[in-house]
Amino acid sequence: MALPRSTEDVATLLRMCNDAGIPVVPQGGLTGLVGGAMPSADCVVINLSRLAPAPKINRDARIAEVGAGTVLETLQQAAADAGLVFPVEFGARGSCEIGGMIATNAGGVHVLRYGMMRDQVLGLEAVLADGTVVTSMNPLKKNNTGYDLRQIFIGSEGTLGIITRAHLRLVPIEPARAVALLRVPDTAAAHRLLDMLKTSVPVNAFEVMWPSYYAYACETTGTEPIAAGEGVLLLVEITGPDEAALQEALLTALVPWMENGVIEDAVLSQSEAQAQALWDIREANEALSTKYRNIIGFDVSLPRAQMQAFHDECIDALARLAPGSQMMCFGHLGDGNLHLAVILDGAPDADATTLKSRILTAAGARSGAISAEHGIGTDKLAWLHLSRSPEEIGMMRRIKTALDPKNILNPGKLLPPVSSAT
Numbered sequence: 001m002a003l004p005r006s007t008e009d010v011a012t013l014l015r016m017c018n019d020a021g022i023p024v025v026p027q028g029g030l031t032g033l034v035g036g037a038m039p040s041a042d043c044v045v046i047n048l049s050r051l052a053p054a055p056k057i058n059r060d061a062r063i064a065e066v067g068a069g070t071v072l073e074t075l076q077q078a079a080a081d082a083g084l085v086f087p088v089e090f091g092a093r094g095s096c097e098i099g100g101m102i103a104t105n106a107g108g109v110h111v112l113r114y115g116m117m118r119d120q121v122l123g124l125e126a127v128l129a130d131g132t133v134v135t136s137m138n139p140l141k142k143n144n145t146g147y148d149l150r151q152i153f154i155g156s157e158g159t160l161g162i163i164t165r166a167h168l169r170l171v172p173i174e175p176a177r178a179v180a181l182l183r184v185p186d187t188a189a190a191h192r193l194l195d196m197l198k199t200s201v202p203v204n205a206f207e208v209m210w211p212s213y214y215a216y217a218c219e220t221t222g223t224e225p226i227a228a229g230e231g232v233l234l235l236v237e238i239t240g241p242d243e244a245a246l247q248e249a250l251l252t253a254l255v256p257w258m259e260n261g262v263i264e265d266a267v268l269s270q271s272e273a274q275a276q277a278l279w280d281i282r283e284a285n286e287a288l289s290t291k292y293r294n295i296i297g298f299d300v301s302l303p304r305a306q307m308q309a310f311h312d313e314c315i316d317a318l319a320r321l322a323p324g325s326q327m328m329c330f331g332h333l334g335d336g337n338l339h340l341a342v343i344l345d346g347a348p349d350a351d352a353t354t355l356k357s358r359i360l361t362a363a364g365a366r367s368g369a370i371s372a373e374h375g376i377g378t379d380k381l382a383w384l385h386l387s388r389s390p391e392e393i394g395m396m397r398r399i400k401t402a403l404d405p406k407n408i409l410n411p412g413k414l415l416p417p418v419s420s421a422t
Helices: 007-020 072-081 098-103 187-198 211-221 243-259 272-291 304-321 352-365 381-386 390-403
Strands: 024-027 044-047 056-058 063-067 121-127 133-136 162-169 176-184 203-209 232-240 265-268 295-301 326-332 337-343
Touching: 007 024, 007 044, 007 121, 007 162, 024 098, 056 072, 063 072, 063 098, 072 098, 098 162, 176 187, 176 243, 176 272, 187 203, 187 232, 187 243, 187 304, 203 211, 203 272, 211 232, 211 272, 211 326, 232 243, 232 272, 243 265, 272 326, 272 337, 295 352, 304 326, 304 337, 304 352, 337 352, 352 381, 381 390
Parallel strands: 024 044
Antiparallel strands: 056 063, 063 162, 121 133, 121 162, 176 232, 176 265, 203 232, 203 326, 295 337, 326 337
């Protein structure tokens, strides 16, 4: 393992490895879920954790300059100290690193309002396989001077270059929030509610939990704000300058839907502590791996009209293929991203590959994406063709060959072998 302290160190390492034909696997905070940073026996691991100088915050321009090894929570605190916010947010904030977040185009709970990592990157610096340093750190919002080179590296999972620095967008801080937990009959009702809310209040997050996940989360957190019942549970967050005004605005927007019965039950936060307690329920997925031993996780994106049917199809498939299994479903309903946790503790003989293929095929057949925010890594290589055409995969290969002709950068990740899916 190499632990570079500078872009120049990374360039030297890559130049040496490229000359010798030695594979390289970049690593950040190791919070990925698809095997994208998994090393092989014959590789050099380049861990970027030491590329973490103190973030430079330009308050007037609302820009942060950070190293690839900067931990998300460190950036969030530096931005907050300047009265600003870095808007990407998820549970791994204390260990995930910016370089990995860019390389995987990370998402999180605020994509609905602010977009994914791709939308936050104003400029970046990366090192190519041969040690060439490509610096595209000009943070201008309007820069129409040829190819947008930063976009080549965002979401490339370390297969085209190693990201070392970035300029990131910051937004003004909104010190208060109001959170509501709601129960509605189905996802169709949830989307109608979301469409209404977006016209009246600043929606930061719009999360969904099916009853099985909600029951687990309530047990894990020791609280049950509302009864699960049928249908789906929604977590809605809005932010702004004044908590009382936000609570009133959210209640005003929701009351007609309560009166007409679309919202079957609801609880609204009356303090920041209550808001966080409601979020703790949604984020209880972080503890799934400590309660269950045999879990397959899925991260898919679907057209809104297909979400409930996809959920029901997966339940039926699991009942046939893995009797005794459980499925917990939750996710970011506002941007179409669902997470499934298939628990096989009660079905130890179930074939994981068969289950994975069945569920990912169901997503692809409904015009969905087999990865919404986690990436491909090694975990989804065999199913990339469900979301990308042969022509698209062929173009990806040509880009890879042009930038990394010796195939030393994270080989075996993102792109399937030529002999399999094309």
